[in-house]
Amino acid sequence: MKSNYRVVILISFFLVVLSVGSSISYYVVSMNSMEKQLRTQSLPLSIDNIYTDIQKHIIEPYLVSSMMASDTFMHDWLVNEEEDVQKIQRYLESIKNRYGMLVAFLVSEKSQNYYTQNGLIEKIKKENPVNQWYFTFKEMQENHEINLDLNDNITDSVIMFINFKILDESFHYLGATGVGIKISYINEMLKMFKNRYNLKVSFLDKDGNIILSESHKYGTLENIDSVSGYSKLKARILSNDINLMEYSLNGSNYLVKTKYVKELDIHLLVEANLDDFIQDTKNNFYINLLISLSLTVIIALIIVNIVKNYNLKLERLADHDALTSIPNRRNFTHNLQQYISLNKRMQSSLSLAFIDIDDFKKVNDNFGHTIGDEVLKEVAHTIESYTRESDLCARWGGEEFVIAFMNTNTNDAEKIIEKIRNILLNNLRLKNLIGKSITISTGLTKYSDSDTIDSIISRADDAMYQAKQSGKNCIKISNLE
Numbered sequence: 001m002k003s004n005y006r007v008v009i010l011i012s013f014f015l016v017v018l019s020v021g022s023s024i025s026y027y028v029v030s031m032n033s034m035e036k037q038l039r040t041q042s043l044p045l046s047i048d049n050i051y052t053d054i055q056k057h058i059i060e061p062y063l064v065s066s067m068m069a070s071d072t073f074m075h076d077w078l079v080n081e082e083e084d085v086q087k088i089q090r091y092l093e094s095i096k097n098r099y100g101m102l103v104a105f106l107v108s109e110k111s112q113n114y115y116t117q118n119g120l121i122e123k124i125k126k127e128n129p130v131n132q133w134y135f136t137f138k139e140m141q142e143n144h145e146i147n148l149d150l151n152d153n154i155t156d157s158v159i160m161f162i163n164f165k166i167l168d169e170s171f172h173y174l175g176a177t178g179v180g181i182k183i184s185y186i187n188e189m190l191k192m193f194k195n196r197y198n199l200k201v202s203f204l205d206k207d208g209n210i211i212l213s214e215s216h217k218y219g220t221l222e223n224i225d226s227v228s229g230y231s232k233l234k235a236r237i238l239s240n241d242i243n244l245m246e247y248s249l250n251g252s253n254y255l256v257k258t259k260y261v262k263e264l265d266i267h268l269l270v271e272a273n274l275d276d277f278i279q280d281t282k283n284n285f286y287i288n289l290l291i292s293l294s295l296t297v298i299i300a301l302i303i304v305n306i307v308k309n310y311n312l313k314l315e316r317l318a319d320h321d322a323l324t325s326i327p328n329r330r331n332f333t334h335n336l337q338q339y340i341s342l343n344k345r346m347q348s349s350l351s352l353a354f355i356d357i358d359d360f361k362k363v364n365d366n367f368g369h370t371i372g373d374e375v376l377k378e379v380a381h382t383i384e385s386y387t388r389e390s391d392l393c394a395r396w397g398g399e400e401f402v403i404a405f406m407n408t409n410t411n412d413a414e415k416i417i418e419k420i421r422n423i424l425l426n427n428l429r430l431k432n433l434i435g436k437s438i439t440i441s442t443g444l445t446k447y448s449d450s451d452t453i454d455s456i457i458s459r460a461d462d463a464m465y466q467a468k469q470s471g472k473n474c475i476k477i478s479n480l481e
Contacts, residue, residue, distance in 0.1 A: 039244070039255065042197065042199070042272070043199070043244070043255060043257045043270055043272060044257065046193060046197065046199055046201075046270055047257050047258075047259050047268060047270045050189065050193075050201065050268060050270075051259055051261060051268060053189070060099065061099070061101065061160070061162050061179050061181050062146070062162055064095065064099050064101070064162075064179055065144070065162040065163070065164045065177065065178040065179050066144070066164055068095060068104070068106075068164065068177045068178065068179075069143075069144075069164035069165065069166050069167075069177050069178075073091065074088075074091070074106070074166060074177065075166065075168060075174065077091075078108055078110065078166065078174045078175060079168070079174070082108060082110065082111055082113070085115070085119055085120050086119075088106060088115050089115065089116075089117060089118070089119045092104040092105065092106060092115060092116060092117040093117035095117075095179065096117045096179075097117075099179070101179040101180065101181055102159065102179075102180045102181050102182045103116055103117065103179065103180040104116065104117055104178075104179050104180075105177065105178060105179070105180070106175060106176070106177045107124060107134050107175050107176045107177070108174070108175045109138075109173055109174055109175040109176075110174070110175075111123070112124050112125070114131075118348075133147070133163075134176060137163055137165070137176055138165075138173065138176070143164065143165045143167070144162070144163060144164045144165065144178075145162075145163050146160060146161070146162050146163075146265070147160070147161045147163070159180055159181070159182055160180065160181050161178060161179075161180045162178045162179055162180075162181075163176055163177075163178040164176065164177055164178050189201070190212070190213065193270075198272065198273065198276040199270055199271070199272055200213065200270070200271040200272075201213065201268070201269070201270050201271075202268075202269045202271070203266050203267070203268060203269070204224065204237070204238070204266060204267040204269060205265070205266055205267075206238065206265060206266075206267075207223070208223050208224045208225065208234055208237070208238055209222065209223050209224075210222045210223070210224065210227075211266065224237065228249055229247040229248075229249045229254060230247075230256075232247070233245050233247060233256065236258070237256070237258050237267060237269060238267055239258075239260075240260040240262075241260075242257070242258065242259050242260075243256075243257065243258050244256070244257050245257075245258075252273055252274070252275050253273075253274040253275070254271055254272065254273055254274065255271070255272045255274060256269060256270070256271045256272075257269075257270050258270075318330070319331035321380070321394070321395040323373055323376060323377060323395075324376055324377050324380035324381070324395050325377075325380070326380045326383070326384050326393060326394060326395055327392070327393065327394040327395075328394055328395060329394060329395070329396050329397060329402075331394060332392055332393075332394035332396075332402060332404070333453055335392050336392055336404050336453055337453060339392070339404070339406060340447065340451075340453070348406070348407045349407055349408055349409045349446065349447075350404060350405065350406060350407075350408070350446065350447035351404075351405040351408050351409060351410045351412075351413035351444060351445070351446050351447070352402065352403070352404050352405070352444070352445055352446075352447065352456050352457070352460050353402065353403045353405070353413060353417050353442050353443065353444045353460060354396070354400065354401075354402055354442065354443040354444075354457065354460035354461050354463070354464045355383070355400065355401040355402065355403070355417075355440050355441070355442045355464070356399060356400050356401075356440065356441050356442075356464055356468070357375070357376075357379060357399040357400075357438060357439075357440055358438075358439040358440060358441055358468075358472040358473060359439075359472075360372065360375070360398075360399035363375055363434055366434075367433070367434055371433055371434065374433055375430060375433060375434065375438060376395075376399065378427065378429055378430055378433075378438075379399075379401070379424060379430075379438065379440070380395060380401065382420060382423055382424055382427070383401055383403065383420060386416065386419060386420050386423065387403055387405075387416065388406075390406045390407070391403060391404060391405050391406055391408075392404040392406070402457070402460070403417075409446065410444055410445070410446045410477055413444055414444055414475055414477065417442050417444065417475055418475065420440075421439070421440055421442070421473070421475070424437075424438050424439070424440060425437045425438070425439060425473075439472060439473035440473070441464055441467035441468045441472045441473065441474060441476075442463075442464060442467055442474075442475045442476070443459075443460040443461060443462065443463025443464030443465070443466065443467060443475075443476055443477075443478060444460065444463060444475055444476070444477045444478070445459045445460045445463055445477065445478040445479075459478045460478065462478060463476040463477060463478035464476070466478075
């Protein structure tokens with residue numbers, strides 16, 4: 001590994017020397033031509049590209065939200081059928097899936113219930129800060145709004161919410177509906193313009209608050225009054241006209257171009273530091289330096305990739321059973337704990353099955369541990385093959401296996417276990433190995449809000465022992481007391 005680092009350092013050194021040499025050979029660009037290009041091409045083109053991209057990505061969700069708000073089905077449901085939650089859940093789910101939205105939602109003014117494609121989420125309250133958007137929107141004169149939001153717990157990209165008021169034929173307010181879409185391209189676009197073109201892009205609201213920029217985290221309002229150079233230009237920046245402005249700060253000259261985005265009711269601002277464009281020697285040096293750094297990064301990435309693959313192998317050894325190659329007990333409990341935490345918010349079903357191979361000790365005693373290992377691998381392969389990717393399965397220990405069925409009630413989970421049981425019962429490879437069928441005894445239970453991992457495992461384990469006591473080769477369901 002040390003020799004690899006020496007190679008990286010050596011190559012990086014030659015690349016830096018190359019970039020410095022090439023910067024001298026490209027000493028040609030004049031100050032005036034660079035400034036002219038910036039004024040007439042770079043800034044206008046960049047701001048038009050951003051505007052066009054925003055327009056393109058909000059048209060469809062905007063129309064979808066408008067359609068939802070005027071849909072007679074939604075009006076009738078709010079007035080006459082709100083008790084049928086599954087009906088609106090299916091509707092919102094179809095909107096989300098059909099148009100590829102992140103979320104489709106509805107808030108009923110009558111019941112104050114908040115619905116998404118996952119069903120009834122909560123009852124909104126005015127004193128809850130999280131719900132304040134609804135009451136603010138309700139009091140607005142406009143019948144729709146578009147919000148940009150950024151949630152670090154979900155994603156590091158911007159999310160756009162499009163809200164529409166639902167009004168009946170007499171223009172009485174029935175609630176609010178709309179969609180949320182993930183628009184990470186905006187965040188990446190800001191970084192790209194900053195890193196590649198030395199252009200700083202910002203979004204301002206009508207009061208001059210910076211709601212989004214490459215170096216500004218959304219959610220912490222900062223007004224351009226506090227930004228040196230912007231305060232004197234505030235009136236022109238916040239006008240609805242396209243403006244090209246200049247200002248000087250600390251010996252550097254800046255060009256600023258703005259454009260009003262009507263659909264979002266925000267102002268788009270692009271700023272360029274003239275020093276970054278007119279100092280050709282500095283620019284050419286940075287270009288060549290970027291080449292050397294890119295090569296250095298490629299070499300570094302190769303090394304990082306080797307280390308990463310090695311670490312992945314170590315992690316797999318730590319998280320998977322060495323014999324059967326399926327997840328082990330440690331992996332299962334870790335992932336189940338994460339899902340349980342999520343389950344408490346999503347209020348979805350979870351069923352857990354505890355499986356034990358019947359009379360496995362006799363297999364080892366009569367045929368040896370090598371055959372026993374083959375039996376374990378075949379059983380594990382069958383369990384893994386007939387569970388969904390969203391489910392969790394693992395070898396718990398010895399001849400015991402465990403499955404957590406996500407978003408699945410015990411009736412559906414029982415059908416899957418019964419299928420696995422029958423497949424193992426008729427497995428020809430297992431019959432050839434030990435001369436008879438392999439059977440399993442299974443305990444099945446469902447998760448409750450008061451459960452811990454230990455309690456639900458214990459309940460499933462007890463049910464499995466009931467299956468053993470009932471003659472084996474069967475499934476016993478433990479009902480919550």
